[in-house]
Amino acid sequence: MRTHTTAVAALGTLVSIAGAVPIDVELDPALSSIDLSIEVDIGLASDTDTDSSPLSGFLRVELDDYGMPASITLHDLGIMIDNDLAFSWSFGFFGSADASLDGGAVTWGSTDNIVGPVPVTDGDFVLPDVPVALQGTMVVNYDIFLAGTGSETLNLADQGDFLSTIEGSVSVDGGTVTVMSTLPLDATTPLMDDMGNQLGTLTVSGTATIVASGSAPSCPADLTGDGVLDFFDVSAFLGAYSSMDPAADFDGNGVFDFFDVSAFLGAFSAGCP
Secondary structure, three states, rough: OOHHHHHHHHHHOOOOHHHOOOOEEEEOOOOOHHHHHEEEEEOOOEEEEEEEEEOOOEEEEEEEEOOOEEEEEEEEEEEEOOOEEEEEEEEEEHHEEEEEEEEEEEEEEEOOOOEEEEEEEEOOEEEEEEEEEEEEEEEEEEEEOEEEEEEEEEEEHHHOEEEEEEEEEEEOOOOOOEEEEEEEEEEEEEEEEOOEEEEEEEEEEEEEEEEEEOOOOOOOOOOOOOOOHHHHHHHHHHHHHHOHHHOOOOOOOOOOOHHHHHHHHHHHHHHOO
């Protein structure tokens, strides 16, 4: 009884410090893609071209409950555009241009902030003001009336961060977390000639469609299986310990003693990995 009472006191102090942890969900390139449109406006005329590619990478998310999530937080993202993209524009009498995008990506903006938690309602969520940045090198070749013929290399990261709203849904099935979402993109950069004169503007827009999945955290102390460490797990351990249920034999030696209590305390204190 003394051991049982000691366990109650020790476990009670840990309830307030344990909780859910972030996980990485990996994009499925077969289901994730980007449709990217680029408009070149030279003032006298403009044209738009579009290309697409599969996507790979990750989202780092945190659910309040990996059994039945009621909220979601976004910690980080890194989305790779798997294929090089090619574009061409025609301005009629005023000329033409073409470009290739190499190493394209969508990354977390230059901030340590997280976004959320936001509610998950019937599996759906909206993450507002997500700071993102475009990455990649775009080589633009042009032949434009009055400006002549030339080439410019653009670093899309120079466009800086922009805020985007990610809408989507999240589900948990058999320990697998699946996030489906869309990420709209919109950023503009000037198009310059070799002399530093502005020829026009280049506007990148489009939508990334994301389907990503990963494993819910494995957590030995989560005896209720809801993905959250709280008093209900403590109660479940104490009940199993009192009845000598194998679930409470945390050191696996078939004996129920303080070493099992100590092992559970360690697992509970560590949280879900």
